Amino acid sequence: MLSASVGVACLLLGKASAQDSEARRLFEQRFKESLASPADLDAAFKFAEAANAVGEYEAAIGALERMLFFNPNLARVRLELGVLYFRLGSYGQARSYFKTALEQPGAPEDVKLAVQKFMGEIDRRQRISQFSGFVQVGARYQTNANAGPSNLNVRVLGFDATLDRAFAKRPDWNAFVIGGVRHVLDFDNQRGDTWETVAQTYLAQQAKVSTYDIQALEVTTGPRLAIPLDALPGISVRPYAIGALLGLSDTYYSSTAGLGAALSVPLPFASLEVGGEYRWRTFHNSSTYPLASQQSGELAGVFASTAVPLAYGVRAVVKGGLYDNDADVRSNGFRSSTVDVAFPFEVTLPLVSKPLSVTPSFGGSWYNYKAPNVLVDPNVKRRDRERHVGLALETPLTDLFSVGVQMQLSRNHSNLPNYRYRNFSVAFGPSLRF
Secondary structure (H helix, E strand, O other): OHHHHHHHHHHHHHHHHHHHHHHHHHHHHHHHHHHHOOOOHHHHHHHHHHHHHOOOHHHHHHHHHHHHHHOOOOHHHHHHHHHHHHHOOOHHHHHHHHHHHHHOOOOOHHHHHHHHHHHHHHHHHOOOEEEEEEEEEEEEEEOOOOOOOOOOEEEEOOEEEEOOHHHOOOOEEEEEEEEEEEEEEEOOOOOOOEEEEEEEEEEEEEOOOHHHOEEEEEEEEEEEEEOOOOOOOOOEEEEEEEEEEEEEOOEEEEEEEEEEEEEEEEEOOEEEEEEEEEEEEEEOOOOOOOOHHHHOEEEEEEEEEEEEEOOOOOEEEEEEEEEEEEEOOHHHOEEEEEEEEEOOEEEOOOOOOOOEEEEEEEEEEEEEEOOOOOOOOOOOOOEEEEEEEEEEEEEEOOOOEEEEEEEEEEEEEEOOHHHOEEEEEEEEEEEEEO
16 A cells, blocks of 8 residues: 555656646746736736746736736735735735735725735734634544454463453544644744744543543643754754643543754745654553553654645645653563655535545554563564554635544554454544634
8 A cells, every 4th residue: 555655646746846847837938928028917917927836926026016017006916916925924015015905996805805814814923922723622433442452362471362342342432622722922033033832632531431531731832943044044943842641531641741852944845844852751550550650661752744745736744753662661662653644635616615625644653562561472572563544524614613524444463463453433523723
């Protein structure tokens, strides 16, 4: 499956490269046409569109401003100029064009709505203290909510045994809330340094398998410091502190403290982030989880993510990481690697004003444990290979509200039958973004 997906990605990248070459050729052609007829407003507008498509915003601005010289009453041209200056981060100039677009006699209603949206975004971005976030509530069904083994034949103390059906896989529903808040404090200096704090939470209440009721909270906070490089404008580094709490079955299960750092690099047609983290994790015993403390220890890892535009409005979003976990009881320690690939795109449906977001995805995790678990098999180190495929659909109802559904099929292959399982989950519910 992985090799086929890589082949598809390479094919799409080849198409994207050809599409970029065609866009650049059209840009050069429109430039020659506009240069030959400087008073031709239609030629100037086509050149501005072609320049915008290849990221030549300054050239597009020059063409549109030349149109205003011949006809200063073009509200839509003033809107486009405002958008271009907005993309360049020149919010004062953008605001000026947006205001004059509204002042033009007979300005179309869609121009007025677009101006109001951009003006609101400028106000938000120019605030020293900025908040944004999301929250989703919904329900999830899983065919194997407790990650129980697919077969009742397991290993105990190195011998074959039959698992009690009370511990076999169980389907279940849950109600969940997932949310996140991001706060950015602008230092208001020339480099654009900020202080960013991100808080994320997940709450789930099971209908039957109450031992998997989850209450999770994680907070990261630290500065984002711009690195002034003329060759790569926009590059930044973010060192941060980490704090997390986890509850299971309505009891205090674990706490985490850690440090991390991430480097963000905006490339010409992609984005790239690389980083690393070190976490100290403490697990707490309870009547439900009497051996939890044996997992306490240190987790270190490196990660990377990138988003690359492909053909036909499709993006490839790739995330991966390598991790090393040292636990107090060595059989709970492991080395792992993860990779997730998603291809988000939008589809316009008949009779629907807002596009439907579609995101197919696939990924996997590989775990190699450092020592055998004597309670399972004292002679075998556990090795897990988890793979999953998914599909997410989301349709906006308003600028703030949307409703979505996420489906995922996962399967864990293990060299020990106790940990082999399959699970299909489907979750749905409304979301709010602000």
